[in-house]
Amino acid sequence: METMGFISVIPAILAIVLSFITRNTVVSLAVACIVGTLCAGQGIFGFPTLLQNSLGTTSFSWVMLLNTFIGILVAYFQKTGAIQGFSQKVHEKNLSRKGAQLMAWILGIFIYFSDSFSPLFVGSVMRSITDKAKVSREKLAYIADSTSAPVSVLMPITGWAAYLMGLALGVGCIETTEDAASLFLHAIPFNFYPIFAVLFVGLIATGIVKDFGPMKKAEKRAVEEGKVIRDGATPLIGKELTEMQPYPGIRQRVFLNFILPVLVIISIALGTYIAFDSAKTMEAFLFVVIIMTISMMIQGIPFKEVMNTLTDGVKGAIPAVMLLALAYAVNELSSEMGTANYIISLTENFLTPHMLPAIIFLVASIMAFATGSSWGTFAICMPIALPLAFSFTDNQMSLLIVASFAAVAGGGVFGDHCSPLSDTTVLSSTGAASDHIDHVKTQLPYALVCGGLALAAYFIIGILFI
Template sequence: MEAAEAVHMGIISLVPAVVSVILAFWTRNTVFSLAVACFLGILLSGGGLLGFPALMKTALGTTSFSGLLLLELFIGVMIAFFQRTGAIQNVTLMLERRKFTRVKTQLMAWFLGMFVFFSDYFSPLFVGSTMRNLADKARISREKLAYIADSTSAPVSVLVPITGWAAYFTGLLIGVGTITNEAEAMSLFLQTIPFNFYAILSVLFVGLLAMRVIPDFGPMKKAERRAIEEGKVLRDGADPLMGSELTDTPPYEGIKTNVFLNFFLPVLIVVAIAVGTFMTLKSAKTMEAFLAAAVILGIIMRFQGIPFSDIMKTATAGMKGVMPAILVLAFAFSLNQLSKDMGTAHYIISVTESWLTPQLLPFLIFIVCGVISFATGTSWGTFAIVMPLAAPLAFTFSGGEVSLLVVATIAAVAGGGVMGDHCSPLSDTTVLASTGAASDHIDHVKTQLPYALTVASISAALYLLIGMVFV
């Protein structure tokens, strides 16, 4: 790791991420916190006053950000169309006729999150926007809805072998140890799934909370009590991470809503294109799927009698509605780029690699990945950084064989990366969960964090047990 040690700035590299988190909790303003952290990091790294706009141009002038930007915009258009056609309202009425209780509503949101397994971006937005009205009527806090949507996005995607996550993860394994091709990498990935404790337990934890097997605790308990007793799904003074254009858009007067054409057909189009392109092209074209669905839904709206001018106005309103989330994502991408430039991840690895013994390897890799992904807000970036260190070490310790140590260590990389990403205020999926549920972003992070840390503690203990007993 000598090369990695040469490119980090030591403990200074942690300052921007730490400052952003502290300021976010203190000010409750995510955009301000991220902007200050970026500016401070630029000054510490010697970029000067002009370094800030240069950082923004570098971070945002990428296909990754532009793809996510377009995805957000098209999802915003679809949600606005759902509202304008009365689709969301009618779906809510359909579910209400089944007399959904608070428990059933939460279980339905949980099921929907697992159903939309193919995209960790679509899942939290779909679950939040679809279930929001029903959850509000059941007096479920927006924080709880955001938690359910968040916990069934990345934790589910990383467990399913036919997602972009699996393709990316197996790609990192090719050429490591005895893994020489895609088939062997996929075989190893399948073996790691039962040992991805954080992802499995995160999904199960949601179901147990929904069924009241585990009672709410911490800040979430307070939020749920407020919603139940006072009918306030948001706290006083909360700033939902979604514009009023996507929460207060009324149905077009006189429209006769067709739930299949106005809701289920667009959703089926998204699922069909995303899954179909993944199966044929090995890459789920989610953004293109939403574009196609939005265009088709717009055509349907015109045939239903909604004027073209109103359709375009609704589409523009939908784009405006997701702007708060896009601002957060823009600064989060910039901070991630800054952390990469300052070598934050390499520094974290450099101060822990001397402790990596066979017995502690899965446990420490899980912790390291969790810290890196929390500090940077990216699980995929964490995988790319840690896998080249962790997997070869595990193979070396196991004599080049695919042993339990190798399987557990690779699973720890996957689970640790998801863990930090799951609860970081800088994470794109955390932002999207707040957006879909129209929750205050920091309220979502604060209420989710104790649950995520509980699951992480259990997962870490299991990795420690595997290392101590079976290695």
């Protein structure tokens, strides 16, 4: 395993520490990239080369376009008065703080097919509702974040499931897609972190578990001062989207301009997954953007106004795209420097069958936190964790294999969930129009509680049943 040793973790550590100190994630990531390229011996021109290599990828293009299309759709929803109309219908029910949080929780669980769309959709739709109920933007971002990837990784009909099953295929006795699917299904009850994370949101929303830590302070500010976002905070979304008003005289057709487009996106995404084994989420958004552009003109909005709205949607997505670009650059740099391999090498000497699931969960968590990538963590950890587990079972399927598979999946989501470098964390801040670092700071204690419980569960499983 090639690695530059401790030097390989410097960019990630620098980015995370500076983000908390300066509260400016863009500057922190840029500094981390520059310092990292110098540490890697790439010279003064290393940073532009890094950007070129990391941003000129299919992965970044996909998330950038998806984020842009969602920004356009949010702008369309607002210009047609659809979100305002939907929010008004909800406002008429006078939802309490508890009711608003529970609605966001349920909505997040329902939109499980895409961890990228879910936090943006939940945040955009629920923002005015939770604002009226005096729920802080930090709490909305937490709810949106904790019902995106944690739900997606538990569902057997998502891209997450297909990806994880693909990584397991051909390892040990997992010889067919049916074997891989069976492993995924058996691992669901042992994927402790996502389960705890989703349930914990419900407990927090209902008040069964009281807010604590920085989130308690944020909620107190929202309730007592009516400030859903702190003074001096920088919402991770352009004003083009947060301050857009409906076109004068437009009739609020909630079903036509909001519910129907969302149903079309869900239908295309799920339909293409069933038909082609790949959810065409980005293509679904592009199709709906085209259809809504035509529909808005038919409804009487001038072509120039529609184009201005589209442009505002793109502008509103720029803050998140900038942050994602630099996060991808740090991830690429970590990959080049062997950050993941270094973290794994630190744990090799004390791996035993009883400790294996817990250690795998811990390593995957640290790796995902340092790189901001759960899928990257899966790709590196799964080919190491599963063969290691099979070596203890003579290539036979057992609880150790199932728990190890689940530990990789859960650990990757946990670390990614905590990391300010994660794309889903960024998108949650964007959807809720929350300050990004405020979202990370308030969510972190809740994620650590669930992560600690998951780690304890893997220790118990290992000691008692393996």
